[in-house]
Amino acid sequence: MTSPVAVLAVLAACLCGVLLPVACRDHLNYRPIIGVLAQENIVGDPHAQGSSYIAASYVKHLESAGARVVPIRINRTDEEYEKIFNSINGLLLPGGGVDLQISQFSRLSKIFYDLAIKTNDASDYFPVWGTCQGLQQMTVLSSNKNLLTLTETKAVALPLTFTPGQRQHCILYVYRPVFSKMSEDNITSNFHSWSLSLQNYSRNAKLKHFYKVLTTNTDGRREFISTMEANHYPFYAVQWHPEKSPFEWVDKPGMVHSAASVRASFYTALFFVSEAMKNHHKFSSASEEERALIYNYYPVFTGLDGIFLQNYYFD
């Protein structure tokens, strides 16, 4: 097995070499802080407090790979969001179940997506990661359309089908230690009703120009995108749930906890946190940073049958 150190070396070579020709290894930010978007509470959630939540598994996933997390709450002003953007080193759009065009989550996603495009265009490296709904939201933002289609993927574990000729791409380096497992065993947890089919992706010029497809899956009827990466931006997205294997425990079909699935999960987090290390945004003071971090909030245990084991709730 390739050691995590070897993977990091490959990552540094891969990402610094390809995307940042300057010797960025000397200038990494080893105290990265990643913003995670909150979203409207699930209707009928008996544990809900306030108006929005973040599933704690997303926070733990990033923390496991050496990042700290700042929650980005809904219903704040554009100015507040811009200030947060200039203080964090990367952004994660989590899974969930809100409207991708009219929810507060979609409003925040658009504000941060636009800021991320603008800042990367100005050579300020700022990575964005989307998981499940996060991937779906990114496709809506990049195409200005909802091109998703219903698939039979509500609770199913799948292997990944790698797109030929794409294995050299940076994000896939992360999967290398688990490549054979990923393409053969059912190690990705899928919990989505909607997917971006390869067909709609291929027919939409904006999406085709913006993203390349790294892995796909099928529900037996439609081939859909399961991992993608932007061509010119450090934007990455997966339709499956790397954070569930180590951190969610609801006992239902589609949940995988094998050693290979946990390892794959960790490598996705390590990859994204390594990306965030290339950004140098900072809070304006130590006390502002302290006030913004997730440690100011307490996750609520929702029970062993909770779709999310623990949630953070916000006003």
Ligand SMILES: *[C@@H]1O[C@H](CO)[C@@H](O)[C@H](O)[C@H]1NC(C)=O
């Ligand atoms: C393509 O997108 C449309 C929405 O614009 C959707 O109704 C349709 O089901 C999608 N088709 C496929 C094959 O994904």
Ligand SMILES: *[C@@H]1O[C@H](CO)[C@@H](O)[C@H](O)[C@H]1NC(C)=O
């Ligand atoms: C993966 O799961 C499917 C059913 O969802 C099953 O048919 C298949 O044999 C599984 N593959 C492996 C390698 O376990």
Ligand SMILES: CC(=O)N[C@H]1CO[C@H](CO)[C@@H](O)[C@@H]1O
């Ligand atoms: C900034 C923002 O979106 N504020 C809204 C927060 O929610 C209240 C009540 O729903 C609205 O009135 C505000 O406009």
